[in-house]
Amino acid sequence: MQVSVETTSQIERRITVQVPAAEIDEAVNTRLKDTAKNVRLNGFRQGRVPMAVVRQRYGHDVRNEVVGEVMRERYVRAxxxxxxxxxxxxxxxANVNEAGKDLEFVATMEIYPVVELASIEGVEVERPVVEVTEADVDEMIETLRKQNASWEEVDQAAQEGDQVTIDFQGFIGDEPFEGGSAENHDLVLGSGNFIPGFEEQLIGAKPGDDKEITVTFPEDYQAEQLAGKEATFKVKVHKVSTQALPEIDQEFIQRFGVDDGDKEKFRSEIKKNMTREATQAVDNRVKQQVLEALKKANEIPVPSSLVQQEVDGMKRQAAQQFGLGEEFDVSQLPNELFEEQAKGRVQVGLLLAEVIKLNELDAGDEAIKAKVEELAEQYQDPEQVVSYYMNNDQLKTQVKSAILEEKAVDKLLEQASLKDVEMSYQQALAAAQQQAEQDEEAVEDDEQASA
Incomplete structure (x- = not known):
């Protein structure tokens, strides 16, 4: 077997392999003899069909079968x-595939890039320092009360925060437009769920009122035929309801897993959950800054096959997220929606793998179990969660990957310049959200630049 390797790009190789004709012909003849033993043709007994007839009838298919097997085996060897x-x-x-001639085939492949990590030395990384205060806990309890509030119908003018039950129909000029009408629709004033200006004009409305509301659709409105246009809505107000917040009593507290209804224990659990959430937000913000710095310092070629694997995974996640069902064909989703983000994920994965390898990072069962126990704290039956994870090799592998990623980020942080920034609980969550939005914008910018 003769092998030559051509470098066609940083990560693409073109391998040309030659296999002596005698090897292929011998393998084909052996396969034809085996085939002849079981051939049944009219006028011949089984196993007695002349080889010339067998070769004429089956020779082409047998050769293709043998050549396919040889190419796969010799590719792996090469x-x-x-x-x-x-x-x-x-x-x-196959370039040459004829009886009596050496078989020649070409395998074009991508290889993993050779990564020589550049340091992120000196990169400034902001780390929020967050303390969950009693005032934060009070605010969270109020949020929980609002989430569990009921609506009580009242005979009074609607105020911001009230819910109105309405019929409405929208018009552009004198013509109603598609999707611009509904009956008995519940709308919370101040929620921002409707076109800007719509909800504000319903403040002061009373049950039985007929209102005519004029608004202008935003220029970037998703329905292009309506974007930037002025519309009139005829609105009938049926009901006005105000929120009735539940009392913070034993029954209310028990809804959140504090069985004895103890108020101090309830506050303690809320603070613990908020602290966990703040820690996650801080860790994610720090991690995203580190990974972005790592990407900028290490521009590496990314194999398209790995990007496509990531794209396929992201499509499946999107289908699940939007409840499209297992029968949905994810290939209907365009690759372009995911490619740039997938490319960034693959790049980060390759770089982190190199960090892990260079620093000989690892995570054994004890570390995995400790991480699972930490995750299980937020569930009602932590022991069951731990048992489920530790007896599932796939889940254990996922947890191990997360641990190694954390260790790799910590190693990279040793190179960076860490700047502590004091933030409130709400500021920390808002900063994490802003970071996520900036990452999405960066992906969109990359897509536009590559278009």
Whole structure:
């Protein structure tokens, strides 16, 4: 077997393999003899069909079958001998495939890039320092009360925060437009769920009122035929309801897993959950800054096959998130929606793998169990959660990957310049949300730049 390797790009290789004709012809003849033993043709007993007839009838298919097997086997041998590390499957094509001639085929493949990590030395990383105060706990309890509030119908003018039950129909000029009408629709004034200006004009409305509301659709409105246009809505107000907040009593507290209804224990649990949430927000903000710095310092080529694998995974996640069902064909979702983000994920994954390898990072069962126990604290039956994870190899692998990622980020943080910034609980959550939005904008900018 003769092998030659051509470098066509940083991560693409073109392997040409030649296999002596005698090897292929011998394998084809052996396969044809085996085939002849079981051939049944009219006029011949089983196993007595002349080889010339067998070759004429089955020779083409048998040769293709043998050549396919040889190409796959010799490809594996070639990449092993040449020390190549393929990323994904190759494209294999036979250049010469004729009886009596040496078989020649070409395998085009991508390999994992060689990563020589550049340091992020000196990069400034902001780390929020957050303390959950009693005032934060009070605010969270009020939020929980509002989430569990009931609506009580009242005979009074609607105020901001009240819920109105309305019929409405929208018009552009004198023509009603599609999707612009509803009956018995519940709308909380001040929620921002409707077009800007709509809800404000219902403040002061009473049950039985007929209102005519004029608004202008935003220029970036999703329905292009309505964007930037002035519309009139005819509105009938049926009901006005105000929120009735529940008392913070034993029954209310028990809804949140504090069985004895103890108020101090309830506050303690809320503070613990808020502290966990704040810690996650801080960790995520720090991690995103570190990973962004790592990407900027290490522009590496990314195998398209790995990007496509990530795209496929993101499509499945999107289908689940939007409840499209298992029968939904995710290939209907365009690759372009996910490609840039997938490329960034693959790049980060390759770089973190190199950090893990260089620093010989690892996580054994004890570390995995400790992490699972930490995650299980937020569930009602932590022991059951721990048992479920520790007896599932796939879940254990996922947890191990998360631990190694955390360790890799900590190693990278040693190179960065860490700046502590005091923040309130709400500021920390808002900063984490802002960071996520900035990451999305960066992806969109990359997409526009590459378009």
């Amino acid at each position: 990449i092993t001998d040449e020390g190549l590390n393929p990323a994904g499957y190759p494209q294999i094509e």
